[in-house]
Amino acid sequence: DAGVIQSPRHEVTEMGQEVTLRCKPISGHNSLFWYRQTMMRGLELLIYFNNNVPIDDSGMPEDRFSAKMPNASFSTLKIQPSEPRDSAVYFCASNGQLNTEAFFGQGTRLTVV
Amino acid sequence: DQQVKQNSPSLSVQEGRISILNCDYTNSMFDYFLWYKKYPAEGPTFLISISSIKDKNEDGRFTVFLNKSAKHLSLHIVPSQPGDSAVYFCAASSLRGASKLTFGTGTRLQVTL
Numbered sequence: 001d002a003g004v005i006q007s008p009r010h011e012v013t014e015m016g017q018e019v020t021l022r023c024k025p026i027s028g029h030n031s032l033f034w035y036r037q038t039m040m041r042g043l044e045l046l047i048y049f050n051n052n053v054p055i056d057d058s059g060m061p062e063d064r065f066s067a068k069m070p071n072a073s074f075s076t077l078k079i080q081p082s083e084p085r086d087s088a089v090y091f092c093a094s095n096g097q098l099n100t101e102a103f104f105g106q107g108t109r110l111t112v113v
Numbered sequence: 114d115q116q117v118k119q120n121s122p123s124l125s126v127q128e129g130r131i132s133i134l135n136c137d138y139t140n141s142m143f144d145y146f147l148w149y150k151k152y153p154a155e156g157p158t159f160l161i162s163i164s165s166i167k168d169k170n171e172d173g174r175f176t177v178f179l180n181k182s183a184k185h186l187s188l189h190i191v192p193s194q195p196g197d198s199a200v201y202f203c204a205a206s207s208l209r210g211a212s213k214l215t216f217g218t219g220t221r222l223q224v225t226l
Contacts, residue, residue: 042217091157100145
């Protein structure tokens with residue numbers, strides 16, 4: 001398996017623009033997580049899905065952030081409108097029913113200027 | 114509110130010596146703990162875990178110790194190697210929480226020659 005695949009790897013956008021981050025989890029995994037890494041707060045859980053259903057979105061910073069998982073093999077995290085303080089590395093991770101360690105993608109480094 | 118805390122942002126150790134990375138947690142519902150290692154421009158990778166029914170788990174050069182009464186865990190790396198230089202994240206979950214992981218802010222380990 002190729003592991004968790006995220007795209008793009010890098011994104012530079014202007015303040016106010018819409019940004020969409022994409023994730024393909026490991027095949028067969030039924031939980032998917034979106035994390036944001038910053039220096040101050042480390043890895044923060046934004047939202048997680050189980051069987052394509054959002055279970056906990058309490059980490060989503062504000063209404064500008066939204067996430068979807070239309071099927072078991074694809075998820076998006078959208079920021080609209082983006083702001084400079086959204087600049088961070090965003091990670092997607094997945095795990096299966098029987099294990100509790102999550103497998104991470106390589107991340108998307110977002111820079112909002 | 115940081116439920117998982119890594120109070121040392123960085124640590125420098127000589128090659129061959131022991132590296133000890135520490136982690137504290139506040140949520141008594143946590144019953145499964147993990148350590149992840151992260152290299153620059155890569156996603157975190159799972160290293161070792163421990164269940165709350167144990168107080169020690171060993172895997173090669175890596176040992177994790179859990180002190181439930183103190184809500185403290187530590188990762189020991191013996192002997193330390195230059196390739197161990199990375200950021201180490203402590204994470205915790207409640208097995209009733211559908212594998213949701215709460216991460217600390219990370220400790221950057223530098224193993225010097």
